Amino acid sequence: xxxxxxxxxxxxxxxxxxxxxxxxxxxxxxxxxxxxxxxxxxxxxxxxxxxxxxxxxxxxxxxxxxxxxxxxxxxxxxxxxxxxxxxxxxxxxxxxxxxxxxxxxxxx
Amino acid sequence: xxxxxxxxxxxxxxxxxxxxxxxxxxxxxxxxxxxxxxxxxxxxxxxxxxxxxxxxxxxxxxxxxxxxxxxxxxxxxxxxxxxxxxxxxxxxxxxxxxxxxxxxxxxxxxxxx
Numbered sequence: 253x254x255x256x257x258x259x260x261x262x263x264x265x266x267x268x269x270x271x272x273x274x275x276x277x278x279x280x281x282x283x284x285x286x287x288x289x290x291x292x293x294x295x296x297x298x299x300x301x302x303x304x305x306x307x308x309x310x311x312x313x314x315x316x317x318x319x320x321x322x323x324x325x326x327x328x329x330x331x332x333x334x335x336x337x338x339x340x341x342x343x344x345x346x347x348x349x350x351x352x353x354x355x356x357x358x359x360x
Numbered sequence: 361x362x363x364x365x366x367x368x369x370x371x372x373x374x375x376x377x378x379x380x381x382x383x384x385x386x387x388x389x390x391x392x393x394x395x396x397x398x399x400x401x402x403x404x405x406x407x408x409x410x411x412x413x414x415x416x417x418x419x420x421x422x423x424x425x426x427x428x429x430x431x432x433x434x435x436x437x438x439x440x441x442x443x444x445x446x447x448x449x450x451x452x453x454x455x456x457x458x459x460x461x462x463x464x465x466x467x468x469x470x471x472x473x
Contacts, residue, residue, distance in 0.1 A: 256402075284459035295450055295464040296403070339403075343459030347416065350403040 255279060256342050256351040264357045269330050273354045275340030276322045285323050287314055288339040290353065296339055299325075330358045363387050364465035366451050372471045373441065381436040381468045383451030391457040392434040394426060397448040397467075409434060410457035441472045 258275045265271045277285075285302035300307060302323050306315040313326040323342075327334055335358045340351040364385045373379050385392060394406040408416035409428040423445075425437040434451055448469050452462040 254402075286461060293448075293469075295466050298461050298463065301461065346458050347405060347408070348459055348462060349405075352400075352402040 254351075255344055255349045256340055258338075258340050258351040258354045260352055260354060262355040262357050264359060265330055267330055267332060267358055267360055269358075270326065270328050271330055271356065272324055272326045273338055273340075273356075274322050274324050275351055275354075276320075277340075277342040277349075278321070279342065279344050279349075280318075280321060282342040282344065284343040284348070285314075285316060286341040286348075287312075287323075287325050288341060288350075290337045290339055292336075296350075299338070327356075330356075332358050332360065334358050363463050364451060364453055366449075366465035366468055368468055369466060370469050370471075372473065373438070374473050375441060375443075377441075378437070378439040380438065381449055381451075381470075383434040383436075383465055385432055385434075385451075385453035385463075385465075387453055387463060389453040389455050389463075390431055391454045392428060392431070393452040393454075393462065394424075394434065394436050395450040395452065397450060399447075403450065407436075408457060415457055438470075441470075443472050446470055446472045 287299040288296040289299045290296040302314040311328045337353040337355045339353045391410045396404045407426045412428045427435040448467045450467045451465040454462045
């Protein structure tokens with residue numbers, strides 16, 4: 253079983269829609285979680301950290317569910333510029349483990 | 361100065377060539393990383409350096425040889441690579457070697473002929 257698993261998508265949504273991604277992790281001892289965004293042929297960029305209490309940054313909300321071992325990312329009012337691959341990241345000991353990414357395509 | 365820089369951005373090399381990838385971070389971080397990203401695969405951690413000391417070597421073939429002369433610079437020396445080594449090689453840095461946020465350079469897209 254992969255340590256961090258994501259639905260690869262693509263998720264095709266119209267502009268203005270709300271879209272949510274889930275990501276499951278296998279290591280129950282994981283403490284640190286992040287969402288990164290990666291545009292085509294570019295490097296991953298940190299989108300937000302995921303805290304136990306959940307956190308929100310503008311149109312983006314991240315939540316952690318320890319009981320079910322998943323984290324989620326909710327994007328409200330999708331913009332064309334949100335089209336990218338979203339990488340879920342957890343830790344295995346001292347190292348970060350990246351999921352394979354979920355591709356989002358926002359269409360006019 | 362951009363946080364993490366990498367050179368070259370693109371590299372094409374034959375299987376008998378020797379080349380080096382360079383990474384520099386301007387964030388005052390103490391840990392640096394090399395990752396490999398192949399098409400349709402998750403990022404694979406290759407090496408981790410903390411304060412210039414290698415703390416992780418993730419079963420990487422010896423044809424990849426890292427070097428960290430100081431906490432701001434990281435190199436990846438390449439020799440006798442295989443076509444399956446073609447990938448995007450990403451450098452990252454973080455404040456420390458633990459599970460904290462990492463910041464990535466733009467990557468070197470490597471093609472091995």
